Amino acid sequence: MTPLAAILLRDMRIAIRVGGGALMGVLFFLVVVTLVPFALGPDLALLKRIGPAILWLAALLASLLALDRLFAADHDDGSLDLILMGRAPLEIVVAAKGLAHWLTTGLPLVIAAPLIGLFLNLDAPAAAALVLTLLVGTPALTFIGLIGAAIAVTLRRGGLLVAVLVLPLTVPVLIFGVAAANAAVVGPIPFGTPFTILCALTLASLVVGPFAAAAALRQEME
Amino acid sequence: MRLSASDLACRRGGRDVFAGVSFSVAAGESLTIRGRNGAGKSSLLRMVVGLVRIAGGSLALEGGDPELTVGEQAHYLGHLDALKPSLSVEENLRFWSTFLGATTVELAGPLAAVGLDALSDLPAAYLSAGQRRRLSIARLLAVKRPLWLLDEPTSTLDAAAQIRLGEIMRAHLVDGGIILAATHSALGLEDARELRLDHAYHSPLVGEGQGRGSSGSAQASTAAHHLATPTPNPSPQAGGEQQKS
Numbered sequence: 367m368t369p370l371a372a373i374l375l376r377d378m379r380i381a382i383r384v385g386g387g388a389l390m391g392v393l394f395f396l397v398v399v400t401l402v403p404f405a406l407g408p409d410l411a412l413l414k415r416i417g418p419a420i421l422w423l424a425a426l427l428a429s430l431l432a433l434d435r436l437f438a439a440d441h442d443d444g445s446l447d448l449i450l451m452g453r454a455p456l457e458i459v460v461a462a463k464g465l466a467h468w469l470t471t472g473l474p475l476v477i478a479a480p481l482i483g484l485f486l487n488l489d490a491p492a493a494a495a496l497v498l499t500l501l502v503g504t505p506a507l508t509f510i511g512l513i514g515a516a517i518a519v520t521l522r523r524g525g526l527l528v529a530v531l532v533l534p535l536t537v538p539v540l541i542f543g544v545a546a547a548n549a550a551v552v553g554p555i556p557f558g559t560p561f562t563i564l565c566a567l568t569l570a571s572l573v574v575g576p577f578a579a580a581a582a583l584r585q586e587m588e
Numbered sequence: 589m590r591l592s593a594s595d596l597a598c599r600r601g602g603r604d605v606f607a608g609v610s611f612s613v614a615a616g617e618s619l620t621i622r623g624r625n626g627a628g629k630s631s632l633l634r635m636v637v638g639l640v641r642i643a644g645g646s647l648a649l650e651g652g653d654p655e656l657t658v659g660e661q662a663h664y665l666g667h668l669d670a671l672k673p674s675l676s677v678e679e680n681l682r683f684w685s686t687f688l689g690a691t692t693v694e695l696a697g698p699l700a701a702v703g704l705d706a707l708s709d710l711p712a713a714y715l716s717a718g719q720r721r722r723l724s725i726a727r728l729l730a731v732k733r734p735l736w737l738l739d740e741p742t743s744t745l746d747a748a749a750q751i752r753l754g755e756i757m758r759a760h761l762v763d764g765g766i767i768l769a770a771t772h773s774a775l776g777l778e779d780a781r782e783l784r785l786d787h788a789y790h791s792p793l794v795g796e797g798q799g800r801g802s803s804g805s806a807q808a809s810t811a812a813h814h815l816a817t818p819t820p821n822p823s824p825q826a827g828g829e830q831q832k833s
Binding site for chain 2: 384
């Protein structure tokens with residue numbers, strides 16, 4: 367097993383054990399989306415129209431939920447020192463931690479989305495399109511969030527700062543994610559146009575996120 | 589293999605911590621770093637592994653792997669134990685030995701060496717402070733690295749564990765390793781050389797009572813006497829027995 371597989375496995379193990387953050391994201395997602403029909407009332411047409419937007423907003427907030435502890439936990443117990451002086455490139459370690467975070471918080475959201483979509487009157491084609499946009503878009507949320515998590519690592523109560531730093535950067539992902547989901551449900555633009563841009567945003571964040579986060583971590587350690 | 593530092597300076601938070609620190613440690617030798625609180629013992633160790641920027645001077649490991657940095661050939665045992673409470677003793681050690689690049693993952697031996705073999709399935713959350721420290725020490729045994737940097741390694745260890753640590757460190761030295769340890773108490777290394785970080789900086793006893801942060805070039809010159817002399821350690825450590833922690 368390589369060092370990177372080791373850190374991926376360790377982070378996933380910690381996340382799914384007691385006190386880990388994996389279930390929190392899905393529960394938060396479920397609660398927020400469930401509250402919307404209660405607030406708006408049983409207007410099925412309205413719910414169908416705003417459903418993708420609600421699900422995307424909830425997914426965005428849920429994926430930020432456990433993010434502030436991503437590096438802070440390693441910093442507090444001294445693991446980050448050993449990771450920084452290790453032979454594995456820091457950028458790749460950061461990417462492995464991001465992947466572990468997405469697998470334990472982002473992927474469960476994608477899986478839960480079609481079930482929760484029932485509350486918002488999403489039919490099968492709409493749910494399929496939404497799942498596809500979330501599957502492609504949530505990694506971007508995690509990898510952009512890595513930057514905020516790395517910047518806030520030495521701060522006590524850095525959670526709010528992470529949200530303030532990261533949410534503006536996720537606006538493009540939100541716009542094109544919701545646009546693609548809506549295009550599949552109501553039209554009139556074709557699904558492919560916003561979806562391709564969403565893919566591009568994700569690919570860019572997969573590259574930029576680990577490098578920026580690693581640079582922030584190195585800077586802070588000095 | 590030889591770790592040598594010449595004229596090292598450390599600056600943290602806009603404050604000069606130490607300057608003019610020089611030492612040279614060869615394979616099989618150990619160096620204990622002493623000094624009062626805030627003298628820069630931990631900073632010096634962190635500087636050697638690359639976690640604190642070197643503000644002046646130079647540091648080199650001769651005879652090491654030229655492809656690797658000093659930190660990548662070193663074990664660093666800091667104040668924090670780098671353990672995850674939700675993982676078991678064995679999982680914690682397995683992670684670090686894989687991450688730190690052990691060629692073969694062998695956990696039973698290191699765990700037995702620190703007396704934790706019976707607890708390998710216990711989550712680290714249930715370990716006492718001394719047991720956590722022993723699990724960190726097992727990391728040094730699970731992955732072979734020539735240079736050990738130990739920051740207060742005996743803190744929280746009981747008398748028997750301190751003797752055990754002394755044996756582990758002596759075995760490492762016999763293997764041709766190098767140990768740098770920052771400590772206030774005796775470590776059980778009889779022929780350890782000593783580096784003292786007490787000097788003019790911030791000391792009211794020296795240099796006509798300058799206050800904190802008033803370090804100038806005059807003090808920097810007085811601080812340049814930090815060469816660790818290769819004389820055997822004076823009597824307080826000669827017994828090699830455990831002391832109060």
